Amino acid sequence: MDVFFIIVIVFLLLNIVMGLFRVWRGPAVADRLLTTQLFGTTGMAILMVLAGYLGELTLLNVAITFNVLAILLVISLVKVWKNKKGETK
Amino acid sequence: MSLIIDGLLAILAIYLALQSLLAPRLTQSVFLFFAFGLALALAWIRLAAVDVAITEAAIAAGFLGVLFLDALRDFAPRIPAKNEAVQKQYSKSQTKSLFLPRLTLWAGLGLFLLIALEAVWKIPEGGGLTAAAGTLLPESGVENPVTAVLLNFRAYDTWLEMGVILIGLLAVFAAGGKMAYRKPGVASQDPLLRQVILFFTPVLFLFGAFLLYIGKTGPGGAFQAGVLWGAIGILLHLGGWPFIALMPRWLGQLLLTVGLGFFLVLGFLFMAAGGALFEYPPAYAGILILIIETLAAISIAAALSAIFALLNQIGEEADEIESTT
Incomplete structure (x- = not known):
């Protein structure tokens, strides 16, 4: 069972590494932000699998913290960058 | 594996x-x-x-x-990409003025590394104070050793940390001025944004309160709860309800300083009663720590949302100035 958990976690970590490509390329700020959201979701998945692997349920609190705060970034991006057209910079 | x-x-x-x-x-x-x-x-x-x-x-x-x-x-x-002359001038002035900051940064980094190396070198064998904190844990009033150390054994450090947040806010005040801060906003007309804010405000509040309370027995505590409650302030500000800017001046000041102030008054009260600074009687330690943590979380939340509100207002005003010229 432990091997299964480890394989899943490594797979999810590699997902983050793949996502870095989009952060690097962009081109728009929105693309990068969506990748960050993907990282947040993947990170939550890793946390939940880790909670099962280590048998420590308090890790779920960390996952929820990531979860409830992820919305802030999106709203902030939409509000803050709303009036800017060329956001490729 | x-x-x-x-x-x-x-x-x-x-x-x-x-x-x-x-x-x-x-x-x-x-x-x-x-x-x-x-x-x-x-x-x-x-x-x-x-x-x-x-x-x-x-x-x-x-x-x-x-x-x-x-x-x-x-x-x-x-730095508009079109205007190359401006960009060139900008980068030129940048390379000139960057030498001294770079030197300072590298010197500071080297110093920090040396200090870190020394700290690692000097780590005492056998876990240092972990055993001492563990044996005193029943007297601290909480079950989570981290909370016990932060709010009982080393309360003075935590008190100073709360002061650091307040000083950060003061620096932002000093740099930005008060006029921009008190500008009332316009409530957002976007129905989607309204619904998201209406949904997430209670969720953030509840989870912050949960983290605050769970700090007694497990991971969690005032700083985490303060950030989550501060997120409510930021969310409301983004949605056009800048309550930090709209509330009366005395109320804002009270919210910002209540955590630090209560902590300090309590510490001196116990000092006057004959103990050391921040030495709580073990019988009331649990409830006192909970009260301190609640007030500290409120202060941290107010400070964080005030920092964001002020910085964001300045940005908006700068935009308006740019668009009119």
Whole structure:
């Protein structure tokens, strides 16, 4: 069972590494932000699998913290960058 | 077997840290820094420091993220790509003036590394004070050793940390002025944004309160709860209800200082009663720590949302000035 958990976690970590490509390329700020959201979701998945692997349920609190705060970034991006057209910079 | 996870995580964290410093574009740096925050939170968990992981998640994913996005917006229009003459001049003046800051930065970094090396060198064998804290845990009034150390054994340090947040806010006040801060906003007409805010405000409040209370027995506590409650203030501000700016001056000042002030008054009261500073009687320690943590979380939340509100207002005003000229 432990091997299964480890394989899943490594797979999810590699997902983050793949996502870095989009952060690097962009081109728009929105693309990068969506990748960050993907990282947040993947990170939550890793946390939940880790909670099962280590048998420590308090890790779920960390996952929820990531979860409830992820919305802030999106709203902030939409509000803050709303009036800017060329956001490729 | 878990060596694979740890190794991958370590490589990822160091790679992301380097890249977020060295990336050629500001947006790349900022978003790589978010990814770095995530890798760091996971690393803290592998080090069995769940308290720190929650703080890292709350501050890196929530508060810093919003501040960085706001800063990006303010930095982006300064150097228009079309106007090459301006850009060249800008980069020229930059290379000239950057030498001294770079030297200072490297000197500071070297000094910090030396201090860190010395600290690692001097780590006492057998875990240092861990055993001492463990034996005194029943007297502290809480069951989580981290909370016991933060709010009972080393309460003085925590009190100073709360002061640091307040000083940060004062610096922002001093740099930005009060006029922009008190500008009333316009409530958002966007129905989607309204619904999201109406949904997430109670969720954030409840989960913050949960983290505050669970800090007694497990990972959690005032700082984490403060960031989550501060996120409510930021959310409401983004939605056009800048309650921090609209509330009366005395109420804002009270909210900002109540945590620090109550902590200090309590500490001196026990000192007057014959004990040491911040020495609580063991019988009431649990409830006192809960009250202190609640008030501290309120102050931290108010300070964080006030910092964001002020910075964001300045950005909006700068935009208006730009558009009129």
